[in-house]
Structure formats: C-alpha cells, structure tokens
Amino acid sequence: MMKVDGELLQKVSDEGIECIVEKTGEAVKKFNSIIHLKKVAVAFHLTC
Numbered sequence: 001m002m003k004v005d006g007e008l009l010q011k012v013s014d015e016g017i018e019c020i021v022e023k024t025g026e027a028v029k030k031f032n033s034i035i036h037l038k039k040v041a042v043a044f045h046l047t048c
Contacts, residue, residue, distance in 0.1 A: 001021075004019070028044075
C-alpha cells in the first residue's frame with residue numbers, strides 16, 4: 001500500500017479535511033458509501 005506522509009495528513013486535517021487512507025478495494029467501498037452524504041474527492045494509486 002502506498003504510504004502517505006504524516007505531514008501531508010496533518011496539513012490536510014488542519015484545513016478541516018478528512019483524509020481516508022485504505023487499500024484500493026476498501027477505498028472504493030468507502031467512497032461509494034459516503035458520496036451521497038457529503039462532498040467527496042478521491043485519489044486512487046493503482047500502478048503498483
């Protein structure tokens with residue numbers, strides 16, 4: 001799984017943005033479960 005730098009996660013959190021880091025399959029499930037509840041953006045890393 002791609003590692004997300006802790007500093008980046010902190011900066012995102014400081015801006016009031018929730019960041020969810022999951023393996024692709026779980027990320028897709030989470031995305032699909034919340035897309036109708038709030039504004040959502042997604043970035044999938046699929047090249048590994």
